[in-house]
Amino acid sequence: MREVRSFCRFCMVFCGTRVTLDENDHIVGVRGDHDDPMNQGYSCIKGLEAAGAYYAPDRLLHPLKRQPDGSFHQIPFEQALDEIAAKIAEIAERDGPEAIGAFRGGGAMLNASAMAMAPSLLSALGSHKNFTTFTIDQSAHMIAAGRIGMWAAPRQPLHDSDVRMMFGANPLLALTCTDFDMSNPTKAMKKARANGLKLIVIDPRLTETAKFADVFLQPYPGEDATIAAGMLHIILAEGWEDAEFCAAHVADLDALRTAVAPFTPEYVARRAGIDAGDLHRATAMFARDSRRGGALAGTGVCMAPNSNLADQLIETLNVVCGRFQRAGERVVNPGVLRARQPRRAQVMQIGRSWEQGFKSRIGNYGTVWGEMMSGILADEILVPGEGRVRGLLVHGSNIANIMPDQNKTVRALKSLELLVNIDPFMTETSKLAHYILPTRMGYERADLTMYLYESLYTQPYARYTAPVAAPPAGSDLPEDWQIYWGIAQRLGLQLEFDGVALDMAATPDTDTFLAIVARHAPVPFETLKAFEVGHIFDDDPQYVAEADPACTDRFTVATDDVVAELAQVHAERPQPGAWVSNGEDFTHKMTSRRLREVQNSTHRNVPAVRKRMPYNRAYLHPDEIAALGISAGDKITITSDAGSIPAVVAAEPDLRRGVISMSHGWGALPEETVYERDGANTGLLISTDRDLDPINAMPRMSAIPVRLEPLVA
Ligand SMILES: Nc1nc2c(c(=O)[nH]1)N[C@H]1C(S)=C(S)[C@@H](COP(=O)(O)OP(=O)(O)OC[C@H]3O[C@@H](n4cnc5c(=O)[nH]c(N)nc54)[C@H](O)[C@@H]3O)O[C@H]1N2
Ligand SMILES: Nc1nc2c(c(=O)[nH]1)N[C@H]1C(S)=C(S)[C@@H](COP(=O)(O)OP(=O)(O)OC[C@H]3O[C@@H](n4cnc5c(=O)[nH]c(N)nc54)[C@H](O)[C@@H]3O)O[C@H]1N2
Ligand code: SF4
Ligand SMILES: [Mo]
Numbered sequence: 223m224r225e226v227r228s229f230c231r232f233c234m235v236f237c238g239t240r241v242t243l244d245e246n247d248h249i250v251g252v253r254g255d256h257d258d259p260m261n262q263g264y265s266c267i268k269g270l271e272a273a274g275a276y277y278a279p280d281r282l283l284h285p286l287k288r289q290p291d292g293s294f295h296q297i298p299f300e301q302a303l304d305e306i307a308a309k310i311a312e313i314a315e316r317d318g319p320e321a322i323g324a325f326r327g328g329g330a331m332l333n334a335s336a337m338a339m340a341p342s343l344l345s346a347l348g349s350h351k352n353f354t355t356f357t358i359d360q361s362a363h364m365i366a367a368g369r370i371g372m373w374a375a376p377r378q379p380l381h382d383s384d385v386r387m388m389f390g391a392n393p394l395l396a397l398t399c400t401d402f403d404m405s406n407p408t409k410a411m412k413k414a415r416a417n418g419l420k421l422i423v424i425d426p427r428l429t430e431t432a433k434f435a436d437v438f439l440q441p442y443p444g445e446d447a448t449i450a451a452g453m454l455h456i457i458l459a460e461g462w463e464d465a466e467f468c469a470a471h472v473a474d475l476d477a478l479r480t481a482v483a484p485f486t487p488e489y490v491a492r493r494a495g496i497d498a499g500d501l502h503r504a505t506a507m508f509a510r511d512s513r514r515g516g517a518l519a520g521t522g523v524c525m526a527p528n529s530n531l532a533d534q535l536i537e538t539l540n541v542v543c544g545r546f547q548r549a550g551e552r553v554v555n556p557g558v559l560r561a562r563q564p565r566r567a568q569v570m571q572i573g574r575s576w577e578q579g580f581k582s583r584i585g586n587y588g589t590v591w592g593e594m595m596s597g598i599l600a601d602e603i604l605v606p607g608e609g610r611v612r613g614l615l616v617h618g619s620n621i622a623n624i625m626p627d628q629n630k631t632v633r634a635l636k637s638l639e640l641l642v643n644i645d646p647f648m649t650e651t652s653k654l655a656h657y658i659l660p661t662r663m664g665y666e667r668a669d670l671t672m673y674l675y676e677s678l679y680t681q682p683y684a685r686y687t688a689p690v691a692a693p694p695a696g697s698d699l700p701e702d703w704q705i706y707w708g709i710a711q712r713l714g715l716q717l718e719f720d721g722v723a724l725d726m727a728a729t730p731d732t733d734t735f736l737a738i739v740a741r742h743a744p745v746p747f748e749t750l751k752a753f754e755v756g757h758i759f760d761d762d763p764q765y766v767a768e769a770d771p772a773c774t775d776r777f778t779v780a781t782d783d784v785v786a787e788l789a790q791v792h793a794e795r796p797q798p799g800a801w802v803s804n805g806e807d808f809t810h811k812m813t814s815r816r817l818r819e820v821q822n823s824t825h826r827n828v829p830a831v832r833k834r835m836p837y838n839r840a841y842l843h844p845d846e847i848a849a850l851g852i853s854a855g856d857k858i859t860i861t862s863d864a865g866s867i868p869a870v871v872a873a874e875p876d877l878r879r880g881v882i883s884m885s886h887g888w889g890a891l892p893e894e895t896v897y898e899r900d901g902a903n904t905g906l907l908i909s910t911d912r913d914l915d916p917i918n919a920m921p922r923m924s925a926i927p928v929r930l931e932p933l934v935a
Contacts, residue, residue: 227255227754228687229671230269231332231664232821234678235397235404236671237261237269238685238756247692249273249665258755260683264406266397267819272665274828276691280648282660283697294658299700300708302657307712309640313613314347320609323351325599328822329618329645330354334670335735336702338720340617341592343706346715350580350594351611355619357596358626360524361918362533363400364590368574369534369784371777373546375565375766377401379554380414380680383515387422387508389446389536390522390924394430396816401518403680420512422504424449425522426813427841427883428876437504440878442798443811444526444925445494446519447791450535452490453505455482457542462509467544471569477780478538481788495798495878509543516545525814525923530915531787538779549768556764558684559673561742568769569777576917583609587919597910597919600627603634613640617702620823622650622891626908626921627864629892644705649823650891661702665691668732671756673739684743685756686736703735799880801927804863804912808927812860812907813883815841823887826901837901838888840869842930843879847871850932857897857933860884862926864909867902868933882928 223242230237230252238258242251252272254265268275285302286294297305313321324340331337331354341352380386380402393399393407403410411434415421423432424439424446432438441449457463458479468475491498508517517539523532540546547553549567556562576588584598584605594602603611614635625631635641635654643655652658671685672678693699707730710717717724722738724730737747744759801808817838819831826832840860847854854873859866860882869884877883888901895902913922 223250226690228665228690229258229669229685229756230265230272231669232268232272232275232824233328233397234332234672234675235261236685237265237405239265239269241272241665241690243691246695247690248694249276249691255755259758260679260681260756261405264409268821268825271825271828271830274830275825276663276665277694278647278827278829280827281646281694282648282652282658283694283699285660285698286658288656297657299659299698302659303705303708303712306640306642306657307709310347310613310709311713313639317612318609319348320351321612322347322349323353323599323602323611323613324615324617325353325596325619325621326617327355327619327621327624328824330702331618331674332664333618333667333702334673334739335668335732336617336706337674339703339706339717340615342717342719343615343710343715346710346717347713350589351602352592353594353596353599355596355624356593357590357918358921358923360519360521361590361920362519362524362529363537365530365576365917366534366537367572368576368590369781370537370541370779371569371571371775374568374570375547375551376553376555376677377516377540378514378545378547380410380419380515381417381554383414383419385420385422385508385512385515386414387424387504387517387539388431389424389450389517389519389532390524390526391518391520392425392429392431392816393520394434395818396520398678399518399520400678401516404678419515420507422507424504426878426881427815427874437500437507439496439500439504441494441496442878442925443522443813443881444528446523446526446532447528447535447788448485448490449494449496449501450532450539451482451485451788451791452487452501453508453539454478454535454542455485456487456502456505457509457539458482460510462506463542464544468542471776472541473776473778474780475542477785478542481780481785484792493796508539514545516540521814522924524920526925527913527922528787528791529920530917531784531791534784541777541779547766549766551766553764553766555677555679555682557676558682558743558759559670559740560676562764564767565764566767566769566773568773569775571775571778583607585914585919590918595919596625597914597921599625600630600634600910603637604630612638614638615642615644616651616655617644620645620649620651620887622654623823623889623903624887624905626905626923627910628889628903628905629865630910631905632892644702646699647824647827653891659705660699661705662689662693662699665689666693666699667701668736670736670739682759683756684740684750684759685753686740686751688751701732703732803927806863808862809929810880810882810927812862812904812924812926812928813881814904814924815883815885817885820885820887826888836899837870837897838885839872841874841877841883842871843877843881844873844875846879847873850930852932859931859933860907860928861931862907862928865906867904867906868897869902882930
């Protein structure tokens with residue numbers, strides 16, 4: 223037995239860990255590393271259960287090919303690549319390169335040497351069909367940035383803020399958040415509170431985070447646009463905006479004032495099911511009584527209807543209150559692995575990417591960050607016509623489970639001529655694939671800490687790790703990048719990685735890619751590699767610079783489309799308890815939430831998790847359970863306008879009445895699901911035929927109108 227240092231790759235926190243290995247270099251235990259300056263010993267239950275996860279019964283040890291009878295046979299890795307490359311070439315020659323697509327999820331994004339590979343292969347091929355989970359997550363933030371503009375310096379950091387307002391985010395459990403400490407957030411919260419931080423939380427559930435709140439608003443789900451518009455109404459009516467900042471940097475404040483005028487506190491309170499006095503108190507605490515600190519939104523906002531409008535209005539609260547760093551302030555995280563950007567105290571209009579460039583034949587949707595909208599992926603595959611996707615590489619995503627509208631997604635995946643799944647496990651997606659290419663997991667490969675979303679770290683932190691654990695005995699597992707490299711070579715394509723053209727004649731290793739990622743770091747790659755634990759690179763501080771005198775950009779908070787969306791929301795007449803969807807009435811609204819023990823669909827098969835949580839429960843207020851004439855532990859059917867799922871109910875007094883809360887990532891393939899064994903897939907309650915946001919095709923993934931019926935056994 224020996225203990226080595228590395229970092230966990232299960233989520234973007236990338237906690238520094240100490241890993242105990244047996245004589246075969248297999249993991250027997252993991253604990254948080256107290257010497258790592260970022261997590262300082264912290265780790266979550268998922269990280270601690272790594273041995274259970276790495277050697278779970280569904281881990282795959284060899285590349286597999288599906289046979290005509292549906293069974294899977296082992297196939298040598300190089301042969302699998304030969305066959306896959308040949309099929310890609312055949313499809314691309316026949317139907318054009320747009321017939322080849324890729325979809326990446328969390329498993330691809332937590333891997334520095336492979337994260338950028340799928341878009342690289344697609345652009346070498348000449349295909350735009352680059353999809354990820356981003357557009358079924360929080361792409362509303364990028365839509366808001368495109369419509370309002372961005373401040374070219376950071377937001378005010380947590381450590382010297384007097385307020386934080388969180389809509390539909392629960393960082394104390396989810397650990398992923400903008401403008402909040404991701405590593406040991408409970409400790410960060412306690413420290414910030416001790417320093418006087420005021421906290422406002424807006425959530426239908428009194429969450430782990432909300433328990434620290436000074437003001438907690440518990441609205442009906444799906445009313446964030448109404449609430450944020452109401453707050454803007456109060457701020458502008460009371461004169462609590464930062465008038466000087468607005469005069470200098472906001473182009474259309476008067477138009478905003480007019481647009482939010484109908485959102486009176488009484489209107490908002492009635493509609494959102496909150497108290498008008500509480501709304502006023504929250505707004506006063508944020509805008510009148512605090513000078514520093516922002517409002518932010520999580521998946522609760524970004525998954526409910528009107529998500530882009532809601533997120534935009536929440537960002538507008540930051541704009542009108544001027545909650546951004548000014549010239550001379552220190553940038554807390556100038557970045558380590560990314561090239562340092564000038565940070566100026568000025569507005570930067572980045573434009574609306576989705577209105578320019580490539581448009582999908584489905585719904586004329588454009589792109590954000592070079593990505594297509596995942597809400598239309600199934601139609602891209604199913605609808606006949608030029609550019610129809612016939613071959614799909616799925617990388618680190620359990621798309622057959624986590625996509626909204628599971629039936630349609632599965633139908634689409636089954637209709638493909640080529641489905642390749644790059645994933646260490648026999649997931650729901652693997653079961654549908656023509657080829658499954660299992661790869662090495664985190665501790666089995668060299669890696670770097672997060673670079674794409676590096677700015678989410680609250681300090682300039684980075685770290686390298688060598689591979690520390692051996693892959694499972696008898697396995698034949700490549701690293702993820704090898705798959706793309708091998709396919710590109712066979713197709714004679716030139717790959718570019720993170721903006722650098724690769725030498726396709728020389729055989730690379732993992733460090734080749736990591737050195738490219740780290741090329742802007744303040745120390746040479748070899749020095750970075752030599753650090754025993756993570757390092758905070760704060761020797762060369764960056765300060766916010768004065769605005770460029772030539773800069774004329776200003777925030778645009780009330781563009782025509784936003785004003786029209788506000789009017790449309792105001793014209794809605796929602797009836798609590800009689801929510802209308804697709805012409806039907808529903809009694810409850812279903813919200814999504816995260817569970818500590820699992821990461822989306824992963825970790826369900828960790829033995830310790832299976833024992834505690836074999837299926838996903840539906841949480842309801844105890845009075846709601848009583849009103850159904852049943853008890854906690856009984857089963858119900860949950861029905862939306864798109865489908866029905868069974869669930870065992872659990873009592874949660876912290877939940878608002880009229881709301882049912884359940885997590886995604888459960889259930890098997892639709893025809894194979896046994897609830898007590900697999901749980902239920904909440905994606906079955908979501909349609910991608912309707913209710914898609916017109917900009918980013920965001921499906922209605924929270925605040926879903928449903929009805930509940932006791933299920934008599
Ligand atoms: N343990 C664990 N951690 C995770 C994950 C996991 O599966 N497990 N998933 C990771 C991923 S992929 C992501 S994107 C992040 C997400 O991180 P978060 O966005 O913080 O996700 P949640 O913890 O689900 O918190 C969302 C909150 O929104 C509330 N909510 C739901 N609907 C509404 C609404 O209409 N309005 C408002 N105001 N609130 C609403 C829910 O009650 C919930 O408390 O978490 C990451 N972290
Ligand atoms: N109804 C509903 N649906 C949702 C959500 C919701 O709240 N409600 N949330 C949405 C959100 S925010 C997100 S981000 C998505 C999550 O969607 P995904 O990212 O697809 O979800 P995961 O289940 O985390 O899948 C990660 C996959 O990567 C694999 N993996 C892990 N490590 C590696 C690796 O090193 N290499 C490779 N190749 N694979 C690896 C895992 O085995 C797993 O199959 O789900 C979305 N779907
Ligand atoms: S928070 Fe948990 S899953 Fe995420 S990196 Fe840390 S130990 Fe791993
Ligand atoms: Mo996510």
